[in-house]
Amino acid sequence: MTRRVEIGWPALGTAVIAELDERNAALAQSVWDALPYRSLQGHALVAGHHLYHVAPVHALLHQRGTHTVDRREAPDGTLFASRLQHLGIKYGELTEPMPAAPIGQVLPEHLDTLVESGAAIWESLYRSKKPIVAEVRRAGEPGGHSLPRLSVADPQIDALIGEVHAETERIWLSPPEDLADLHDGHIPSGAGSFSTVLTTLVFVNGETRPLGYACFGGLVRAAYEDMPLESLRHMARLLAATPAEFLGYCGLGRLHEFTQRALGGLDRISSRDDFAALMAHLALYVNCLGGWNLQLFPWHLGDGLRRKGALG
Template sequence: MNTIARIEIDWPSLGLTVTADLDDRNAQLAQALLDVLPYRSLQGHALVAGYYLYHVTPVHSVFHLPTPHRADRRTLPDGTLFCSRLQHFGIKYGTLTEPMPATPIGQVDPADLDTLAEAGRAAWDSVYSSKKPVIAEVRHAGRPGGHNLPRLTATDPIADQLIADVHTETTRAWLEPPTELLDLHDGRIRSGAGSYGTTMTTMLFVNGESRPLGYSVYGGLIKAASEQLPMDALRHMARILAGTPGEFLAYCGLETLGHFTARLLACLDRLDNRDDFIAVMAHMALYVHCLGGWNLQLFPWHLGEHLRTQPEPR
């Protein structure tokens, strides 16, 4: 493999930085990441897969770029970098258990693997127990950092205004938890969602609905559009797939997402331009992924501390 560029991943609040080389195993993915640098994002940690860091990356094209090299993450060395169609920039720093084919784009410098593991442990503590957010910054090696969320455009003015509004709200929520999620996790839900006054069930359902809405619905629609599915079929599938989860999440407290969903459904007939369709869906996907990241950060995972995997009987 050949090196494309060197980058740095920095966690300012932790005082930790690692350097990595991007390579040409999935060259277009690596270049797409380079094109949006520098940026900052809420640092997440895998909750079921093992020792794995990830954050949402603002690469709109990740859903449809070619990925010629795929491999089982479990078999790749610690420090491997990944960019996935879940719109995640991920780093393996230890044993993984999930057999997921993934798209590697680079490798952390071997000299920085201990620092990477330290960052991984701190990120796990952030997500699982302390709830103090950790922000990651990704930048060109040796260059200044910074942050910017790219904005796509649409030729249709109604669609472009929706993109602008979703982009503004995504920017607002990117590095600070959105008020609606804070309210939900504090038990303030205007609709009264939650049978017998419980909030845990509502928080759980928000997590269960928001992740596939971003990954499967909006990500799937973008992928289908890039593969030239007819526009009538794309609009029809958008109505079928996006409406119900958007309405349900609004009932659970994510009212801004509900308003954006309603506007999206109302302007679908105007989206006869494939690029417009992809642009709108890409911004909806990024917004939902942003909400999903914060929901995972705020969720009280520590309440399950007594629930532990058991050794298999001999």
């Protein structure tokens, strides 16, 4: 069966078609099953010519790719599914030697459009700060958007998941007010020594990304890899409490509140599946925050700091 995916950027008036393949069949199927959706489009800030966005696909957190390649050596236009909950597309030179799971390829006739779109998305992230939304759909079918909602047995934990899901939906395509305030310099706690703001922004970015990628996402993987439930509870308390508290101090109060309630309710959870569901919703929420933080961050302040020997 041919499975073609259209990835479009309405703000740019561009779109490309990619064909999914069987190199990582389960990952490709998970993405296919989640279509259609929309997401804030991001761009690599360290690795090079690479686009990625947070995909609302819980399975990406724990599904392991059966076939990986060095992204640097993959053809331009390769689609990747990442356990960081990203759908990525290589469109030029990459420098980071990261093993990645390919799931498809942009059609050759659309590669020029991909490069054009990549340049515009970089400008959006680095300088103009005008968000660009990616629309991902099955080629030839209508678009749309929804975020998956998992359920668990305990009513209190299920209600918390409902709140996290609702908040994630609310901020999915609109900048969260607390992050926007932080980037505007409104920090009620006074975080930022001697009234600095950039220092706080750097630390918020440095804590938010690993909290979603490594902590909550890692706990989902651990649950699916059969770590005992009591060990999962213990690791969640060890890994999540301190960064969430710090981020709350910096202005992300809702994140801190959700994390406190989740950690406080861990003893109510009676199965690894329910634990994984709670952590998956927290991961998606924090990964969404992380995407917005990257979009809002004033990267252009680094114009005067260039790699030695860099051409541009």
